[in-house]
Amino acid sequence: MSDSSPLLSPRVEDALRFASTAHAGQLRRGSDTPYVQHVVAVAWILDRSGFGEDVVVAGLLHDVVEDAPVTLDEVAARFGPVVAGLVGICTEVKTDAEGRKRPWIDRKRDHLATLSGAPVEAVAVILADKLHNLTAIEYDLALGRDVWSTFHADRDQVLWYYRATLEACRRDDPRLERLSASCSEILARVSG
Numbered sequence: 001m002s003d004s005s006p007l008l009s010p011r012v013e014d015a016l017r018f019a020s021t022a023h024a025g026q027l028r029r030g031s032d033t034p035y036v037q038h039v040v041a042v043a044w045i046l047d048r049s050g051f052g053e054d055v056v057v058a059g060l061l062h063d064v065v066e067d068a069p070v071t072l073d074e075v076a077a078r079f080g081p082v083v084a085g086l087v088g089i090c091t092e093v094k095t096d097a098e099g100r101k102r103p104w105i106d107r108k109r110d111h112l113a114t115l116s117g118a119p120v121e122a123v124a125v126i127l128a129d130k131l132h133n134l135t136a137i138e139y140d141l142a143l144g145r146d147v148w149s150t151f152h153a154d155r156d157q158v159l160w161y162y163r164a165t166l167e168a169c170r171r172d173d174p175r176l177e178r179l180s181a182s183c184s185e186i187l188a189r190v191s192g
Helices: 010-022 036-048 053-061 072-079 081-090 104-115 120-142 155-168 174-191
Strands: none
Touching (some): 010 053, 010 072, 104 120, 120 155, 120 174
């Protein structure tokens, strides 16, 4: 039995180009790696985990509203309301009503509260994001890089947030269980 869906659709290509442009000039924390590498890895993890095109596209776009001058309305107009809804759940509110940067702990607690009722597809994007971030942390630690100083919180707070996110993302879905287990394995290694 063969699957007739394209291996790479024009819509995924459009999302990849959109994300590449939106994140142009941005680098991964504490490195010279272009930021778009992260969203490509997230989309790849989602595809390999068996999620459909909307979720893969949301993986490519999960940080555009949070980290680039892009609105959810723009995402919805170009990629549809399902993708925009998933991106919206993944987006932290970084500034308050007056445009001031919100404290790290407030942003994280609010985002954790959002996850409690999030659909499986949004949870998948969050877990794929965390899996890639944890993989990058482990990779950088193995190279001897001072990873923890690059965060806006101390090591214990960062590790608390990863544990709390995994707890908030518990769902009865085998794809999510695999993502969560992979995150937990790496988290245990980087915590040690």
